[in-house]
Amino acid sequence: MPHPNSTAAGSNERVDGFATRAIHFGYDPTLYGGAVAPPVFFTSTYGFESMGEMDAAASLGGKLYAREHNPTTEILEARLANLEGAEAALTVATGMAAAGTLMLGLLSQGDEIIVHQTLYSNTVALTRDGIPRFGIKVIPVDLSDPANLDAALTPKTKLVYFETPVNPTSEILDIAAISARAAKVGAKVVVDSTFASPALQRPLEHGAHIVLHSLTKYINGHGDVLGGVLLGDRGTIAHLHSHGLRYLTGATLSPMTAGLIMRGLKTLPLRMERHSRSALTIAEKLADHRAVAWVRYPYLEGSPGYEIARKQMSGGSGMLSFGLKNGFDGARRVLDRLELASRGVSLGDVETLVMHPASILRARQTVRPEAKPVEGVGDDLIRFSVGLEDEADIWDDLAQALEGA
Incomplete structure (x- = not known):
């Protein structure tokens, strides 16, 4: 069980603050010989004592192979989800792996995605040159005025994607206003919150559905690893795990990288x-x-x-x-x-x-x-x-x- 923990309002247990949870959440040292820092599990596969055990593991979502399951990575995912206020998280190899896993995992031929006209240059390449090859329509819109979204929304709009603050301009977009308009057609709002980190901004609290971070940046903070994360409701993240990560991108985060990111997260x-x-x-x-x-x-x-x-x-x-x-x-x-x-x-x-x-x-x-x-x-x-x-x-x-x- 997580130690210490954060509980719902009304519980008799204490609710720990952000800094405490950034250091402790999702890890119980007593389960690992008292080790204060979470261990790093280096393994590519998992062995089972019987076919029954292997069947049980497979039925729980394929916890058979390290591309989809690693204890170190799962501690990091639990901690990030808690700090962001999300139900679940999926860590991947880079920030662009997060964007690719998201779009390939949730969009199909004939779907539409609305993006802010200014994005990180490689995300521009993904949305301008990458996903349109698969029959996905990308509609750039100036979201600095949320009212501009209305004319672009259609029943085919599945995602509205933007950064705030925007890379590299530091422009600020109104998450709540954009989310309210996207709700008219049931589109999911995705916010790349890399420039802020969950220490300063939590888009889910303002109506967004999914949050993306390049873990390479502030969350790790030391310029020595690459990583990315997607955070949101449990069902969406499970889908991205079982489809996007498992066979669309395969962009698994290294357990050593997960350990280093947890070290950075503490500060x-x-x-x-x-x-x-x-x-x-x-x-x-x-x-x-x-x-x-x-x-x-x-x-x-x-x-x-x-x-x-x-x-x-x-x-x-x-x-x-x-x-x-x-x-x-x-x-x-x-x-x-x-x-x-x-x-x-x-x-x-x-x-x-x-x-x-x-x-x-x-x-x-x-x-x-x-x-x-x-x-x-x-x-x-x-x-x-x-x-x-x-x-x-x-x-x-x-x-x-x-x-x-």
């Missing part, structure tokens, strides 16, 4: 508090800098979506975007001058990371001329993932770099 609320505090300070200073044309950060007063962010997030997270008055060339000069921050395409690490999407696109176009810019991502946009270094050091590095803008 998630502390890290998100620090990321959020430092990022707000950096955003405020950027907004006052003479070289900066605009700044977008969820908790920056006056930033688009500020009021919605305050309603559905308990902190602004560590992600912000900004543009320079000198545009593309200025952005490249700034990135070249940075000394503490690392130029890198990931985010959510303890290290500060920065990227210029337009430069990545132009580099890719030299070998893939068909590569297209993501909607809403201009030549000037810089994505800045504020790490856990001293706040003053992060700003000093950025300020000296901006002198070359």
